[in-house]
Amino acid sequence: MRALILKLAHHPSVERFVRGSRLFRGLVRRFIAGDDLQTALRVSEELAQRGLLVTLDNLGENTTTVEEAQAAKETYIAMLRAIAQSPAAESTNISIKLTQCGLDLDVDLAKRVLEEVLDVAAEHRNFVRVDMESSAYVDRTLDIMEAVFSQRKNTGTVLQSYLRRTPQDLERLLRLGMRIRLVKGAYLEPPEIAFPRKSDVDRAYVEQTERLLKSGLYHAIATHDERIIRHAQEFAHREGIPKDAFEFQMLYGIRRDLQESLAADGYRVRVYVPFGDRWYPYFTRRLAERPANVLFILKAIFRG
Numbered sequence: 561m562r563a564l565i566l567k568l569a570h571h572p573s574v575e576r577f578v579r580g581s582r583l584f585r586g587l588v589r590r591f592i593a594g595d596d597l598q599t600a601l602r603v604s605e606e607l608a609q610r611g612l613l614v615t616l617d618n619l620g621e622n623t624t625t626v627e628e629a630q631a632a633k634e635t636y637i638a639m640l641r642a643i644a645q646s647p648a649a650e651s652t653n654i655s656i657k658l659t660q661c662g663l664d665l666d667v668d669l670a671k672r673v674l675e676e677v678l679d680v681a682a683e684h685r686n687f688v689r690v691d692m693e694s695s696a697y698v699d700r701t702l703d704i705m706e707a708v709f710s711q712r713k714n715t716g717t718v719l720q721s722y723l724r725r726t727p728q729d730l731e732r733l734l735r736l737g738m739r740i741r742l743v744k745g746a747y748l749e750p751p752e753i754a755f756p757r758k759s760d761v762d763r764a765y766v767e768q769t770e771r772l773l774k775s776g777l778y779h780a781i782a783t784h785d786e787r788i789i790r791h792a793q794e795f796a797h798r799e800g801i802p803k804d805a806f807e808f809q810m811l812y813g814i815r816r817d818l819q820e821s822l823a824a825d826g827y828r829v830r831v832y833v834p835f836g837d838r839w840y841p842y843f844t845r846r847l848a849e850r851p852a853n854v855l856f857i858l859k860a861i862f863r864g
């Protein structure tokens with residue numbers, strides 16, 4: 561079902577339908593904080609008041625010109641400056657995508673953009689997370705991260721447990737001392753590259769969570785899977801790992817109850833808050849994660 565939704569979503573007529581249909585508007589609003597940075601900052605402040613941390617994501621991926629990559633850089637820098645002026649400055653960082661920085665055009669361009677963004681983040685003592693995209697980008701992302709991290713420590717990236725290669729990548733990043741966000745993985749990948757069975761992904765995720773928690777570095781366990789979250793809590797407790805030695809991360813609009821209850825229990829919880837008008841690819845990945853979201857809409861369509 562997940563693969564089917566991701567495949568269908570690429571079809572231009574499906575995209576036109578989703579973008580134009582009122583039926584999807586409520587769901588889009590559930591997952592996307594708003595169209596502009598001001599709205600996203602207001603959301604950050606509200607979340608900060610509820611004891612939650614935030615990472616802001618300016619939606620967009622796969623830039624095709626140098627000008628677009630430069631524009632993405634300016635947007636990221638503007639975000640960092642605006643965060644520094646906002647009441648949620650202490651609790652908000654940003655997440656960025658290297659394809660938005662021009663990775664498809666030129667690896668060196670994407671690396672230079674990242675370095676400039678990190679330098680501005682460092683002026684404001686902030687941190688930049690580099691999201692992980694589809695498997696075609698993993699080598700280039702890790703190579704850029706390794707090169708950049710040798711000079712600039714205010715960054716970290718993401719590993720996806722569904723990839724068969726992840727145990728090796730995880731050891732590579734731990735040797736560097738880099739902070740990792742662990743996710744299950746959101747893209748459509750062939751079985752040679754990613755585990756097709758959810759039970760294998762979940763098992764890998766649990767093993768990798770334990771490895772990260774025991775590493776002594778500050779990592780992010782990014783999942784809404786309550787069973788895995790409980791396991792991480794119990795494991796950390798058993799190993800004597802303090803609650804502030806890692807953070808949980810969840811997406812805006814998903815399991816708000818769990819976000820708040822973990823924060824109330826003294827855990828650090830960061831919410832990934834996407835904003836902007838280029839929401840379609842992000843939105844379709846959220847739909848595919850939970851086919852019930854789509855069934856809900858189909859029922860509404862057939863009900864007339």
Ligand SMILES: Cc1cc2nc3c(=O)[nH]c(=O)nc-3n(C[C@H](O)[C@H](O)[C@H](O)COP(=O)(O)OP(=O)(O)OC[C@H]3O[C@@H](n4cnc5c(N)ncnc54)[C@H](O)[C@@H]3O)c2cc1C
Nearest residue numbers: 691692743744745746783784785809810811832846849850
């Ligand atoms: C902070 C954060 C950052 C991320 N960054 C990346 C990244 O850089 N690269 C990448 O490939 N992926 C990223 N992801 C997405 C991730 O790979 C998964 O696709 C996503 O988190 C769903 O998996 P899960 O761990 O919640 O587990 P699942 O087993 O998919 O879900 C567990 C439970 O969570 C709830 N849930 C999960 N998804 C939804 C949804 N869409 N709608 C409603 N309920 C839902 C349901 O109750 C479900 O039963 C990120 C996720 C988070 C939380």
